[in-house]
Amino acid sequence: MEEVPHDCPGADSAQAGRGASCQGCPNQRLCASGAGATPDTDCSSRHRYMWAIDSQDNGIGRRAGMIKQFLRDVDWGEVDYLIVDTPPGTSDEHLSVVRYLATAHIDGAVIITTPQEVSLQDVRKEINFCRKVKLPIIGVVENMSGFICPKCKKESQIFPPTTGGAELMCQDLEVPLLGRVPLDPLIGKNCDKGQSFFIDAPDSPATLAYRSIIQRIQEFCNLHQSKEENLISS
Numbered sequence: 001m002e003e004v005p006h007d008c009p010g011a012d013s014a015q016a017g018r019g020a021s022c023q024g025c026p027n028q029r030l031c032a033s034g035a036g037a038t039p040d041t042d043c044s045s046r047h048r049y050m051w052a053i054d055s056q057d058n059g060i061g062r063r064a065g066m067i068k069q070f071l072r073d074v075d076w077g078e079v080d081y082l083i084v085d086t087p088p089g090t091s092d093e094h095l096s097v098v099r100y101l102a103t104a105h106i107d108g109a110v111i112i113t114t115p116q117e118v119s120l121q122d123v124r125k126e127i128n129f130c131r132k133v134k135l136p137i138i139g140v141v142e143n144m145s146g147f148i149c150p151k152c153k154k155e156s157q158i159f160p161p162t163t164g165g166a167e168l169m170c171q172d173l174e175v176p177l178l179g180r181v182p183l184d185p186l187i188g189k190n191c192d193k194g195q196s197f198f199i200d201a202p203d204s205p206a207t208l209a210y211r212s213i214i215q216r217i218q219e220f221c222n223l224h225q226s227k228e229e230n231l232i233s234s
Contacts, residue, residue, distance in 0.1 A: 008132055067096045081221070088122055090129040098133045107221045108136035110178070113169075114144045115161035120169050127173055137175050138220045141213055142166035145180035148205050158183060179213040182206050 008021060016022070076082060084101075086094055098106075109130050113123040123140065130137050142165060146155045161167075170177040184206040190197040198207055 067093060068100050071097075071100050088126075090125055094129065095133070098135060106135060107224050108138040110138050110217065111140045111175075112143055113140060113166050115142060115146075115157070115159045115165040117163045120163065120166070123166075123169065124173065127175060136224070138217055139176035139178035140166050140170050141178050142180040144183050147183040155182070176216075178216050179209050181209045181213070 113119045
């Protein structure tokens with residue numbers, strides 16, 4: 001995965017995709033086309049948007065059109081939140097989502113990582129990307145964060161955080177750590193069966209972590225919405 005240049009002019013710049021620092025950037029073609037700079041009013045709506053970035057391939061044109069159709073032409077009905085789950089990295093798909101939802105006012109991005117350094121490397125790029133395109137970062141979630149034995153209650157590190165994990169990274173980059181979700185085999189089993197993990201395992205450490213993370217996201221979105229309403233009324 002190539003990293004966005006540190007001296008990137010930004011998607012809104014007249015030099016986007018054309019400057020010397022843009023050479024070799026995986027997003028150069030999309031930026032040069034101007035797609036990253038122009039909001040698409042067709043995708044404006046009353047929905048609440050959040051962006052979940054999971055921590056492997058690039059695309060433009062056909063995929064961008066599919067993303068636009070997915071956001072513009074689908075009747076989502078009355079929903080409280082619409083969560084767009086994107087692939088890992090900072091590819092053309094991410095710029096397309098930002099462009100098409102610019103006028104819909106995305107609440108922010110929730111960035112998912114695992115404790116090991118190979119995942120954190122991608123996440124640092126994603127945080128840098130969000131800042132370049134002025135996408136608010138709600139926070140980071142560390143998934144697969146240890147395994148708590150259901151019998152002895154002792155915790156084992158299946159994926160050791162050799163460089164400090166998400167906690168140290170969030171401190172260094174000054175972004176919120178929303179929480180850590182430990183491994184629980186029941187999560188996968190319940191997903192395969194289409195059953196609620198919250199109902200079947202209400203006391204699981206993973207369930208408690210999920211509920212805490214959800215509450216923090218809701219608090220962020222409610223605060224973000226009230227700020228927007230104040231700006232509109234003033």
